[in-house]
Amino acid sequence: MEFSLIFESIFIISIMIALGSLISRTFPFNSDTRKLLVSLIVNIAMPSIILSSILNVEINRETFKMIANVFILSVIINLLGILIGWLFSNTFYRHSTKKREIALLSGLGNTGFIGIPLCAALIGPEGALFAAIFDAGVDITLWTIGVLIIQKNRRFSFKSLKELINVPTIAIVFGLFIAYFNMKPPAVFIELANQLANLAAPLAMFYIGILVMNLYRKKTQDSDQEIWVPIVVKLIVLPACVALMVNYLYLKSDILQTILIQSMMPSLTLASILFAKYSADENMGAFTTVLSTIVALITIPLMLYLFL
Template identity: 60%
Template sequence: MEFSIVFQSILNITILILIGVLLSKTFSFNDETRKMFINLIVNIAMPCMILFSIFKVDLNAGIFKSMLIVFCLSIFINLLGIALGWILSITFQGDSTKKREIALMSGLGNTGFIGIPLCATLIGPEAALYAAIFDAGVDFTIWTVGVIMLQKNRKFALQTLKSMLNMPTAAIVVGLVVAYFNFKPPAFFVHLTEQLAGLATPLAMFYIGMLIMTLQRGKVREKGHHLWIPLMVKLILLPFSVALFIHFFELNPKIIQTLLIQSMMPTLTLASILFAKYSADEEMGALTTIISTIISLSTIPLMIFLINLIGVY
């Protein structure tokens, strides 16, 4: 992978985030505007990006097999990150009451908002499809292992499956069914999905830029001693761990690149929402998401450069 392409993509993302920062000064970024952006991204832009990726790729038995491998490896990578965060939390903060939050933020990344658009830009439509499947693995982990960890009774209820029924997941299922039966959608529909897919990256970065402006110094100082573990695991230890174990698999280079890039993503944007739902530390989730996103603008190209040196790419 050309490092210049990586640098250019990160530079573009940085500029879009800065535009989001400027936009936040023009209107009130409250719960309503936050919901609007999330709905536009999650329910329109991301599903269209997934569908367009499927339309652009010539799916065959080999691709379907690769997608299953990516889904399984996604769950493994997520659990690996969660385990690393849990172990480090016990080792360095044994009396902490935030072990659950730290562990989940260490393993679950922003593979949808940032990961899918970045893989599409750096590698192409096939990688965007694999990135979407990886993100489906993250969703599966969130609403199974994540929910079990956050619930006080530690039981998995069937109603948590409803949370997995979202538009990106539906887009994957519909797209794969259409591709399996070799149905060719009308040209105007493909063109429409392409146009709407183009909204995914700008909207997601604008949202993150506006989220950054909600950061408060007092809260950072108050919770800062908890943040270093998920930041270190998610942005450094997990990508290097994936780079090491990926050598044991004979995989398509595009799959390897997708897995590595997705493992480098900052903490998932929905961390604060997930924690609020299960009475965990919502503010800690929001802070980790914002700070990890800012730092990842430097660590993503750095990790790609270092992993490039050891010959994974």
């Protein structure tokens, strides 16, 4: 992997985040505009990049085996990050009431909004495909183990599994289904997916930039002392552990690179939404997401330089 491409991609991401921050000055960022942006990203851009990746990659039985490996590794890495975050919070903030938030922010990354477009840019269609499968593992972990951890009464409800039935997940299932049966959609459909896929990175980065400015205006100061734990674990400790782990795995270089890049992603964008839903610290979720995204612009190329 060429490091000039890595720095170029990170630079472009930084510019798009900055543009999002500037755009936020031109309109009020409320629940309606937030829902609109999230809907465009989750329901149009992300499914398009997933379908585009699947339709531009030759998928056979061996590919399906690799997809299963990526999914399993994703769940293992997510749980490892949660465990490390929990151990760090118990070590440094034993009496904290936010151990649950710290654990989830340490293990679950922004593998959808940032990870899939970045893997597509650095690795190509195969990278985007495996990144989407990795993100599906994050979703599974979030809406099962994550919900169980964040709830105070520790009761799991199958109603939370409804969140797994979303457009990106449907796109993965549909795309793999037509690939498995060697069904070729019309050329116009493939071209539409390719063009809409180009929306993913700009829209996601604009959204992050808007979050940065919105949080700056609020000047949130809660949980300032504790947020260093999920940031350090998510951006440095977990990727280092994953880099050591993948050395013992006999997988294609594209898969190993995708797994490593996805492990370096900043904290989950949906964290503040999840925390609000289950009466956890929503401000901590938003603040950690934004700050870890900014720090990740430095740590991602650094970690890739060290481990690739």
